Amino acid sequence: MSVTATQRTVSFRDILRAPFWLAQIGTGAKSFVDNPILGSERLNRAGLHTARVRLAHAMADLRRRQLAHLASPEDRAAFARDGFIAKPDFMPADLHRAVLAEVTSVAAEAREQIQGDTVTRRIPLDPETLKRMPAMRRLLALPEWRGLLRYVSSYNCEPVITVQTILSHVVEGPPDPQTNFHIDTFHPTMKAWLFLTDVAGDEGPFTYVPGSHRPTRRRLAWERRLARGAARDPDRLTGRGSFRASRAELKRLGYRDPVAFAVPGNTLVVGDTVGFHARGPSLRPSVRIEVWAYDRHNPFLPLAGLDLWSALGLARWRTRLGWWLLDRGERLGLARNVWRPVGAVTADAPPKLA
Numbered sequence: 001m002s003v004t005a006t007q008r009t010v011s012f013r014d015i016l017r018a019p020f021w022l023a024q025i026g027t028g029a030k031s032f033v034d035n036p037i038l039g040s041e042r043l044n045r046a047g048l049h050t051a052r053v054r055l056a057h058a059m060a061d062l063r064r065r066q067l068a069h070l071a072s073p074e075d076r077a078a079f080a081r082d083g084f085i086a087k088p089d090f091m092p093a094d095l096h097r098a099v100l101a102e103v104t105s106v107a108a109e110a111r112e113q114i115q116g117d118t119v120t121r122r123i124p125l126d127p128e129t130l131k132r133m134p135a136m137r138r139l140l141a142l143p144e145w146r147g148l149l150r151y152v153s154s155y156n157c158e159p160v161i162t163v164q165t166i167l168s169h170v171v172e173g174p175p176d177p178q179t180n181f182h183i184d185t186f187h188p189t190m191k192a193w194l195f196l197t198d199v200a201g202d203e204g205p206f207t208y209v210p211g212s213h214r215p216t217r218r219r220l221a222w223e224r225r226l227a228r229g230a231a232r233d234p235d236r237l238t239g240r241g242s243f244r245a246s247r248a249e250l251k252r253l254g255y256r257d258p259v260a261f262a263v264p265g266n267t268l269v270v271g272d273t274v275g276f277h278a279r280g281p282s283l284r285p286s287v288r289i290e291v292w293a294y295d296r297h298n299p300f301l302p303l304a305g306l307d308l309w310s311a312l313g314l315a316r317w318r319t320r321l322g323w324w325l326l327d328r329g330e331r332l333g334l335a336r337n338v339w340r341p342v343g344a345v346t347a348d349a350p351p352k353l354a
Contacts, residue, residue: 030241039231056187083213153190
């Protein structure tokens with residue numbers, strides 16, 4: 001009797017949630033676990049997931065054509081071929097020195113999270129923090145910086161930008177899950193790393209599989225197979241739409257060997273993280289400091305200039321507002337915010353969560 005009542009309650013809730021789940025098909029929602037329509041084995045066998053992938057890529061191509069003037073022909077060709085654009089000696093040398101000096105001397109409110117044995121720290125570059133960072137303001141105003149990030153993201157708006165520090169092998173734990181090759185989501189999206197410090201080959205360099213940003217027939221078939229059972233996949237991140245792939249699978253998909261960005265400081269890499277990427281293994285404790293940018297919007301919009309955050313003048317507050325909302329959710333018992341406050345610190349300070 002009680003079981004039947006519970007089943008009726010669950011069924012009634014599902015009916016109430018169905019319009020919301022259905023509406024999510026036309027958004028960037030990616031979790032197969034949280035949405036039974038997106039996670040439906042029957043619908044994904046019929047091609048729901050791959051249809052979303054195809055349409056999202058077509059819309060991104062359309063938006064990038066609108067923004068072609070923001071990147072040089074050489075950079076556009078490199079991106080089309082590889083899925084990333086790499087620019088050594090990106091800043092003038094004096095600006096690079098000034099930016100590095102600022103992030104290691106100006107303390108600002110930061111947060112950290114632990115993944116495996118690695119701590120990631122982020123200091124948002126919001127308007128209040130930027131008041132004390134004139135060199136950083138010069139960097140963020142560079143036309144090439146603005147143009148490349150917008151072109152790859154396919155949206156002509158301000159991305160999320162933080163100072164990010166990766167501190168490897170600083171806590172006891174399993175290997176960093178970011179060292180597994182993965183895609184961030186099913187649709188084109190942008191991340192950028194302007195490395196302020198040198199990155200050695202054995203210190204967790206960013207690694208990307210060239211050409212893996214394109215929805216080839218082989219890649220679409222692989223995603224369709226994975227999507228059919230993703231809602232039941234034992235890997236939590238795969239179930240939430242961030243597919244993982246082994247090196248053997250990447251070979252079977254026909255991709256070239258991964259490129260590890262063991263690079264000197266002042267190298268910019270802007271990539272489409274629908275392509276396979278990972279943090280290379282770090283064989284010893286290390287510290288990597290970078291200006292990190294990220295942008296992800298509704299993948300199905302045809303116009304490149306639609307962004308509510310920018311329209312409201314809140315684009316540079318997105319990280320702190322996001323953390324505030326996650327904190328409120330945690331207080332309501334919804335979910336724990338993995339980004340924990342650590343006070344005002346500089347980018348090179350020892351980890352606070354260790």
